[in-house]
Amino acid sequence: MMSVMELYQKLETQAVQVKALETAKADKTEIDAAVQLLQKLKVDYKQVTGEDYKAGCPPGADDEDTVDPWNVSTSNAKGVDYEKLIVRFGSSKIDKELVDRVEKVSGQKPHRFLRRGIFFSHRDVHQVLDAYEKDKCFYLYTGRGPSSEAMHVGHLIPFIFTKWLQDVFDIPLVIQMTDDEKYLWKDLTLEECHHYAAENAKDIIACGFDVNKTFIFSDLDYMGSSRDFYSNVVKIQKHVTFNQVKGIFGFSDSDSIGKISFPAIQAAPSFSNSFPQIFRGRTDVPCLIPCAIDQDPYFRMTRDVAPRIGYPKPALLHSTFFPALQGAQTKMSASDPNSSIFLTDTPKQIKDKVNCHAFSGGKDTVEEHRKHGGNPDIDVSFMYLTFFLEDDEQLEKIRQDYTSGALLTGELKKILIETLQPMIAEHQEKRKQVTDEMVKQFMTPRPLKVNF
Numbered sequence: 001m002m003s004v005m006e007l008y009q010k011l012e013t014q015a016v017q018v019k020a021l022e023t024a025k026a027d028k029t030e031i032d033a034a035v036q037l038l039q040k041l042k043v044d045y046k047q048v049t050g051e052d053y054k055a056g057c058p059p060g061a062d063d064e065d066t067v068d069p070w071n072v073s074t075s076n077a078k079g080v081d082y083e084k085l086i087v088r089f090g091s092s093k094i095d096k097e098l099v100d101r102v103e104k105v106s107g108q109k110p111h112r113f114l115r116r117g118i119f120f121s122h123r124d125v126h127q128v129l130d131a132y133e134k135d136k137c138f139y140l141y142t143g144r145g146p147s148s149e150a151m152h153v154g155h156l157i158p159f160i161f162t163k164w165l166q167d168v169f170d171i172p173l174v175i176q177m178t179d180d181e182k183y184l185w186k187d188l189t190l191e192e193c194h195h196y197a198a199e200n201a202k203d204i205i206a207c208g209f210d211v212n213k214t215f216i217f218s219d220l221d222y223m224g225s226s227r228d229f230y231s232n233v234v235k236i237q238k239h240v241t242f243n244q245v246k247g248i249f250g251f252s253d254s255d256s257i258g259k260i261s262f263p264a265i266q267a268a269p270s271f272s273n274s275f276p277q278i279f280r281g282r283t284d285v286p287c288l289i290p291c292a293i294d295q296d297p298y299f300r301m302t303r304d305v306a307p308r309i310g311y312p313k314p315a316l317l318h319s320t321f322f323p324a325l326q327g328a329q330t331k332m333s334a335s336d337p338n339s340s341i342f343l344t345d346t347p348k349q350i351k352d353k354v355n356c357h358a359f360s361g362g363k364d365t366v367e368e369h370r371k372h373g374g375n376p377d378i379d380v381s382f383m384y385l386t387f388f389l390e391d392d393e394q395l396e397k398i399r400q401d402y403t404s405g406a407l408l409t410g411e412l413k414k415i416l417i418e419t420l421q422p423m424i425a426e427h428q429e430k431r432k433q434v435t436d437e438m439v440k441q442f443m444t445p446r447p448l449k450v451n452f
C-alpha cells in the first residue's frame with residue numbers, strides 16, 4: 001500500500017508534469033491524460049487523508065509533533081503520539097500477534113522492549129520471520145552517527161535490542177558508523193568524526209555483541225575500500241532524484257550536495273551484496289533494521305528504490321524515543337548535559353540528575369500526593385523504569401502505587417536511581433575491557449559466522 005506521504009509526493013510530481021506539458025504546448029491528448037491522472041490522485045488523497053491536496057503542503061504539516069532525522073518535539077507531556085505517527089508514516093503497529101509470533105519463531109520470551117511497546121512499529125517483519133522459518137537466514141543492520149564521545153543511555157536502546165535479536169536468532173549483524181554524515185551535518189573535522197566512530201564503537205561493543213557475528217564499519221574506511229559497497233551506493237544514487245529526496249528529507253537548494261547524496265550511503269547496508277565477505281556475493285539475504293522511528297525516512301527511500309535495482313526491501317522495527325529528563329516533549333540530547341544520563345556519569349551524578357531534573361508527575365505536597373496520587377504517564381522516572389526494569393510485575397505494582405499515591409515521587413526516583421547506577425557501572429566496567437585491538441577486530445572486513 002502506498003503511504004500518505006508517497007501519495008502526496010506522487011501528486012507533487014504529477015502537478016509539475018501537467019504544468020510542464022502545458023507550458024511546452026504538448027499534444028492535447030497527452031495533457032488530458034496527465035490531468036486525468038492528477039485528478040485521480042487528488043481523489044485518492046482526499047479519500048485517505050480527508051483533506052484536499054494542497055501543493056507545497058505535505059500531509060501532517062499542521063500536526064503538532066515533529067519527527068524527522070534531525071528534530072523530535074511535541075507539545076504533549078506524554079510524548080509523541082506514536083499511533084498517529086504509524087498512520088502518517090504508513091508503517092504497521094507491532095501488535096500482540098506479532099509479539100507472540102516472535103516468541104514462537106525465536107523460542108524465547110520477548111524482550112521487554114517488545115512486551116512494553118517500546119519497539120512499537122514495523123515494516124514487513126512477518127516476511128523476515130517467514131524467511132527465517134524456511135531457511136534460518138536474515139541479517140540485522142543498525143547504525144550510529146558518531147557526533148561526540150559522549151553517549152547517553154538513550155543511544156543504547158537500539159543496541160540493547162539488536163543484541164537480543166542477534167542472540168535469539170543467531171544471525172549476522174552489520175553496524176554502520178556514519179562519520180561521513182556527522183562531518184556533513186556538524187561543525188566537526190573528518191578526523192574528529194572518524195575518532196568518535198572508534199570511541200562510540202567501544203560503547204557499542206560493550207553491549208555484548210559477538211565478534212564472530214558482528215561487523216562494525218566506519219563509512220570513511222569501508223566505503224573507500226569496498227567496491228561492492230560503493231557500487232550499491234552509486235546504483236541507489238542513479239535511481240533516486242533530487243525531487244524525491246527533497247520530498248522525503250526537506251532538503252533545499254542551498255544544502256550541500258554531500259547531504260543530498262548521503263541517504264544513498266545509509267541505504268546501501270540494507271542490501272546483502274554490500275558485504276560480499278559476509279554474504280559471499282548473495283544479493284537476496286533479507287535485512288532487518290532495528291532503529292528509532294526518526295530514521296524511517298532513510299528506509300522509506302531505501303524500500304522505494306530496492307525493487308528498481310533488483311533487491312529485496314529491508315524490513316524495519318521502529319522504537320519510540322528515549323525521553324529527556326525534563327519531559328517527553330523531546331528526546332535526550334547529547335549536547336544538553338542536564339537532559340541526559342551519560343554512559344560516563346558517576347553514581348552521584350546519576351542521583352543528582354534524577355533528583356534535580358527528572359520531570360515528575362507527582363503532586364506538589366506529600367499530602368496532596370497521598371490524596372490524589374501521581375500521573376505515571378507524564379513522569380519521566382516512571383518512563384525510564386519502563387525501559388530498564390526487567391520485572392513486569394514489579395513495574396505494574398510501582399505504576400499502581402504511584403497512581404494511588406501510596407508511592408511518593410522521592411521513592412519512585414530512588415527506585416530509578418538504584419536501577420540506573422548498577423546498570424551504568426556495569427556498562428563502564430565492560431567498556432573498560434574493550435581494547436583497541438578488539439575494536440580493530442570488529443571493524444575489519446572479514447567473513448562472519450553465518451548459518452546458510
Ligand code: TRP
Pocket residue numbers: 141142143144145176178181266289290291292295
Ligand atoms: N543516521 C543515524 C544517526 O545519525 C546513524 C545510522 C546509520 C543508523 N545507519 C543506521 C541508525 C541504521 C539506525 C539504523 O544516528
